[in-house]
Each structure stands twice: as C-alpha cells, then as structure tokens.
Amino acid sequence: MIDAIDRIIDYFNKRKLDLPDGFFDRRTQFVINGAAFETLLGRSPDDPLILMLARGPAGFRFTAKALQHAIPDAKIERGEIAGGEPSTIAMQLWLSGNLRGTGEAVNAVVPVTLKLAPAGHVEVAEATIDTVVLEKIRDARLRP
Numbered sequence: 377m378i379d380a381i382d383r384i385i386d387y388f389n390k391r392k393l394d395l396p397d398g399f400f401d402r403r404t405q406f407v408i409n410g411a412a413f414e415t416l417l418g419r420s421p422d423d424p425l426i427l428m429l430a431r432g433p434a435g436f437r438f439t440a441k442a443l444q445h446a447i448p449d450a451k452i453e454r455g456e457i458a459g460g461e462p463s464t465i466a467m468q469l470w471l472s473g474n475l476r477g478t479g480e481a482v483n484a485v486v487p488v489t490l491k492l493a494p495a496g497h498v499e500v501a502e503a504t505i506d507t508v509v510l511e512k513i514r515d516a517r518l519r520p
Contacts, residue, residue, distance in 0.1 A: 377465060377492075378457055385452050385469075391444065393437045400498050402432035406439060407502040409510065413439065436501075446516035447473035447482055465490040471505075475512055477519035484509045 380396040387394045406413040414421040414430035421427075429438050444450055455468040469486045486505050493499040505513075 377490075377496075381454065381457070381465075381467070381490075385454055388440055388444075389451050393440060395433050395436065398497050400432050400436060400501075401493070401495075402434075404432045404435065404498050405500045406430065406435050407500060409504055409507065442517050443471075443513065446476055446513045446519075447471075448476055449473040450482075463492045463494075465492070469503075475516040477516055480512065482509060482512070 380399050383396050384399065408416070412421065412430075413435055414426050417426050417430060419426050421430075428434060450471065450473040453470045453472075455470070458466045466487070466489045469488055471482060471484045471486055473482055474480065475482060484505055486503050489500075489502045490498045491500040491502070
C-alpha cells in the first residue's frame with residue numbers, strides 16, 4: 377500500500393492521472409474537511425452522474441485535475457505513514473506551488489486518512505486542509 381501511495385504522489389507530481397490497479401474501487405468516497413466530495417458539487421449527492429464524477433478513480437482524477445488547474449506547479453510530498461488500526465493509514469502530505477492568476481505561494485500540510493475495505497482497496501479517503509487555503513484554491517480554480 378505504501379508503494380502504491382508513493383506511486384500516486386509521483387504520478388501527480390509528473391502531471392499523470394494514472395493509478396495503481398485496485399487502489400480505489402468505483403465506490404471509494406473522498407471527504408474534504410468533513411464533507412463528502414459529492415455534497416460539494418452543487419447537486420443532489422445521490423445523483424448518479426454526481427456519484428460517477430465524485431467517487432472512485434474518476435473522483436480522484438476529477439479532484440487532482442482541479443487542484444493542478446488551481447496550482448499549475450503543484451507538488452506533493454509525503455510524511456511518515458502511521459497505521460493505528462489495521463484498516464486505517466494516516467499520513468501528512470505537504471502541498472506546495474503557486475496559485476493560478478496571483479502567483480501566491482501555497483505551502484499547506486494536509487492530514488490524510490485512508491480507510492481500507494476488507495478487500496484491501498481504499499474505501500474512504502479523508503483530507504483536512506486549512507479553510508483559508510482551500511478557499512484560495514477554489515478561487516484560483518475559477519481563473520482561466
């Protein structure tokens with residue numbers, strides 16, 4: 377699992393949207409600051425189209441692409457991985473780069489928790505990011 381996490385970080389830093397086979401399944405949920413990603417898209421979180429965009433590999437790619445648009449030179453580094461329960465992996469990621477449009481530097485520590493399904497894939501990926509930084513990323517995402 378650690379090798380797969382490092383590969384995803386490497387892919388992200390190289391602007392690739394590849395994923396290791398079986399890392400996410402189509403129902404994997406992404407949570408940002410306590411809110412499921414599908415609830416943030418402005419439509420019913422039960423809408424099949426929203427679920428298709430917000431969950432699983434598609435949800436990861438949708439989010440990664442939006443982040444890379446907002447921070448064109450975005451880089452991620454990983455801190456130590458901690459495992460409390462056998463089905464949970466926790467780590468800190470460092471997100472750095474410059475915001476689109478303003479060039480303002482972003483340097484954020486993002487705690488991430490991965491909850492694993494019995495089959496071994498990520499069932500829920502939770503990230504927490506400073507709300508001020510998140511708002512700046514959202515604003516930058518809207519810039520051409």
